[in-house]
Amino acid sequence: MTGFEGGQMPLIRRVPKRGFRHTAWRIESAVVNIGDFDKHFDAKASVTPEALKEAGLLKGCDRVKVLGEGTLTKALTVQAHAFSVSAKEKLKKRAAKRKL
DSSP states (O other): OTTOOTTSOOHHHHSOOOOOOGGGTOOOOEEEEHHHHHHHOOTTOEEOHHHHHHHTOOOSOSOEEEEOOSOOOSOOEEOOSEEOHHHHHHHHHHHHHHHO
């Protein structure tokens, strides 16, 4: 019988397993909430990764992901590498109000 080793622990179970790890290709992003924009930026300001660093909202990472936590009361132009679904909805809703 193949794989049978006479009652001792089979070789395949003794050898440590080394597998695929996604951490080698993971992209680190700094997370910023929409509610933080109202506190740190004036109306009609342009929110870029550089402006976020100057405001002290980014530390370490160059990539920015905007999350939809909080409320947005000012009309802002936001540039980031990634947006959550709720953040996109809130920004589009605010842009639609601005056009009216």
